[in-house]
Amino acid sequence: MVALILFGSFFLLLFLNIPIALSLGMSSIITLLYEKLPLSMVPSNMYSSTSKFVLLAIPFFIFGGNIMAEGGISERLINFCRSLVGHKRSGMALVCVIVSCFFAAISGSGPATVAALGMIIIPAMVQAGYDKASGTALMSTAGAIGIIIPPSITFVIYGSITGTSVGSLFASGIVPGILMGVLLVVAMMWVSRKRELQLLPKATWKERWESFKDAFWGLMMPVIILGGIYGGIFTPTEAAAVSAIYGLFVGLFIYKTITFKDVPRILADSVSQTAVVMFIVGTASLFAWILTVTGLAAQASNVLISVSSGNKYIFLLIVNIILLIAGCFIDANSACYILVPILVPVATALGINPIHLGCIMIVNMAIGMVTPPVGVNLYVGCGIAKISLKEISIAVLPFIVASIAALLLTTYVPIISMFLPNLLG
Template sequence: MVSLILFGVFFLLLFLNIPIGLSLGISSVAALLYEKLPLSMIPSNLYSSTGKFVLLAIPFFILGGNVMEKSGISSRLINFCRTLVGHKKSGMAMVCVIVSCFFAAISGSGPATVAALGMIIIPAMTRVGYDKASSAALMSTAGAIGIIIPPSITFVIYGSITGKSVGALFASGILPGLLMGFSLILAMQFVSRDRPLELLPKASWPERWKNFKEAFWGLMMPVIILGGIYGGIFTPTEAAAVSAVYGLIVGLFIYRTLRWKDLLPLLRDSVSQTAVVMFIVGTASLFAWVLTVTGIAASASNALVEICGGNKYIFLLIVNVILLIAGCFIDANSAMYIIVPILYPVATALGIDGVHLGCIMVMNLAIGLVTPPVGVNLYVGCGISNINLKQISKAVLPFVGASILALLLTTYIPFFAMGIPSLLG
């Protein structure tokens, strides 16, 4: 009965369009009242879940991403990639995906990647002959790579729940993110196979060098972050702080696109975004705690073991189905707290590496960013391309299919997720 109350109230509130953070908190309180558990546990639970050192990376990564976004790095990255591949067939589609991978390593956010790049890339793609809906759909799906390519806030949250190394989780997302990007380029080539596309003139080497120099400081940000983590210079949390300081230096003193008077609004936006994320982290962890203390998580884990019969391949298939459905309704950070307590113990018992499971979960939830009705990236793509949700939802289907293919390869060929972490030790 408690599970019916917990999930029933949660989905009812979601249906009534109540923000997900409030839905998680209210449904948790309802379950606690039904079980007659002390509400005095709520403050300590909220504090313990949000007071973790590893979560301090979240506000710093958000600030660093916002700084680099407002420093004009997006246009510089686009111009540099355009000079490299813009003259090729499907060149602008390649530019869209390649720049998304670069920017993902700066912002760590799917919607931020779509918003920062889409205003420039979508019109550029339509000018050379791509359909507007397909262009917006590709941009929205490529933007989802933002939570796979490190640094990723979603990986930080998974690491805080499971205790897995955030550095190893970051490394696990590199190859799957690139694989997903490659699959999107192939899908766009298939979708646009009959369209007459205009080829851009091939850039000269001096022009490429000029654009490389302009984009250099933005390209260095992921190098500094990941190089520092894997070189043992600083922890992921310290890397986040370094990224924020580096972004400020680049924006204020190198690109000079940021002014001192811009800092207060920038900090205000970053604080607001951090507050939203941390509120969801707090209420989602409370929801997860209720799942645990009421025995729902253990019962669900046991049921999963019985269904898959100890076969890890069937279990991984069930994981993908559950997460793809969950991604249609709830955001990635909330899904982590709700689903990890159920799936992680089963995966461990079946011999599945927790880093591999984390990568699979993040890929699934990245796809959830472009699946209706709560595909956040789709709404951002609609807003910047002036098309409706129905048009973009239809156009995104080939890219969702390509992303699922990349997901299945990562799921059943562990090398894609575990190759680089194993290499780094």
């Protein structure tokens, strides 16, 4: 009965178009009242879940990403990648994916990556001869790599829930993120195989050098973040603070594309975005706490063990199916809080490394960002390209297939996600 009340009220509220964070909180409160548990657990649980030191990385990464986006880094990255591969047949598709991977390492957010790059890349792809819907679908899917390539806010949240090293989680996402990018380019090559594409003139080495110098300070940001973490210079949380200061310095004094008058506005935007994320963290953690104290998480874990018959490969297949369905309806951060208490104990019992499981979960959630009806990246892409959700929902199918191929490889070939964490210790 508790499960019916908790999940029934949650999905009813979602069906009524109530925001996910409010749906999680309200369904949790309804269940607390039914179970006659003290309502004082609401503020205390939300406070304890959002006051973790590791979560300080979130506002800093958001601020750093906003600063670099405002600072014109997206145009510089695009120009640099164009100079390298723009002359090839699938040059603009390559530019889209490569720049998305670079920008993902700055913003850590899928929608932010699509919003920052889409305004430039989508029109450029159309001009090069690509279908607008397919170009927008590729940009939306490539933007989802933003939560796989470090630094990723979703990895920070997963690490805070499980106590897993955030640095190791960051490392686990690098190869799967690149793999997804490669397969997306292959999918675009197949989709556009019969189209007459306009090739850019091949850039000279001098032009490439100039574009590299122009993009250098933006390219250094992920190097500083990841190099500092894996070089033992600072923690992921400290790295986030360093990225914010570095971005501010580059924007104000090197690129000079922002002024001191712009800083309060960017800070306000960053605070607003952080508030949204932390509100979801608070309500989702309350929901997860109820799953635990009512025994629902343990029951669900036992059911998973029973259904998979203790076979970790069957379990991982079930996990992927559950996460792909969940990704159609809820955001990545909420999914972590709801599903991690259920999945991690089973994975641990079956000998699956929690870092590997975390990477699988985040790749699934990345796919969820482009699967209707709640595929947030699709809505951002539609708004930029001025096309309907129906058009992009059809066009995105080949890229979802490519992403699922990357997911299956990440799932069943653990070395793909575990190679760098093991190498870096």
